[in-house]
Amino acid sequence: MKLSYDEVVRMLRDRPEKTRTYEVESGVIERLPTDTPACLRPMNEDEVRELADYLQVSPSALRGPFHVVDHTCSSCARTTTFLDFVKTAVDAQVHGRDTLRSVLTDAEASWVTVRGRDGGRPVMCADCGDVLLGALKCGGGEYSEYSSATYAYA
Ligand SMILES: [Zn+2]
Numbered sequence: 001m002k003l004s005y006d007e008v009v010r011m012l013r014d015r016p017e018k019t020r021t022y023e024v025e026s027g028v029i030e031r032l033p034t035d036t037p038a039c040l041r042p043m044n045e046d047e048v049r050e051l052a053d054y055l056q057v058s059p060s061a062l063r064g065p066f067h068v069v070d071h072t073c074s075s076c077a078r079t080t081t082f083l084d085f086v087k088t089a090v091d092a093q094v095h096g097r098d099t100l101r102s103v104l105t106d107a108e109a110s111w112v113t114v115r116g117r118d119g120g121r122p123v124m125c126a127d128c129g130d131v132l133l134g135a136l137k138c139g140g141g142e143y144s145e146y147s148s149a150t151y152a153y154a
Helices: 005-013 028-035 045-055 082-091 097-105
Strands: 020-024 040-042 067-069 110-114 151-153
Touching (some): 005 020, 028 151, 045 097
Parallel strands (some): 110 151
Antiparallel strands (some): 020 110, 040 067
16 A cells, blocks of 8 residues: 555654654655755766666656755765665665665666654665764654665654
């Protein structure tokens, strides 16, 4: 079952216990950024290529534009991108690389991960493996830490 925009917004106001990913109706993701503080930056071409290499697809197959929270790893100074979130999920076996490739290249479906009251998933730096601390959440209320045309974390 796909969630509507209203259902997603309701869940953001009264968050479920556990962080979970839901398939959503088309158009929902495009509307979510209106609730998002200006803490996301667009990913540059090199960063999109790095993500594409990891997913073993061509950069043009990925359904951007990709936005990510503006953050730098405090251990190795890597600039945080979508890849850090993707690699964390694959390494933790939350999602397979094939699944994530489908999600980020699919022209039909879109998904939103709703952070639960469990606080969400820790994110590891793709370079040094340290947990990325602080500044990953951009302000209170409704926000998105990273998004593409087909996927958002809210
Ligand atoms: Zn690092």
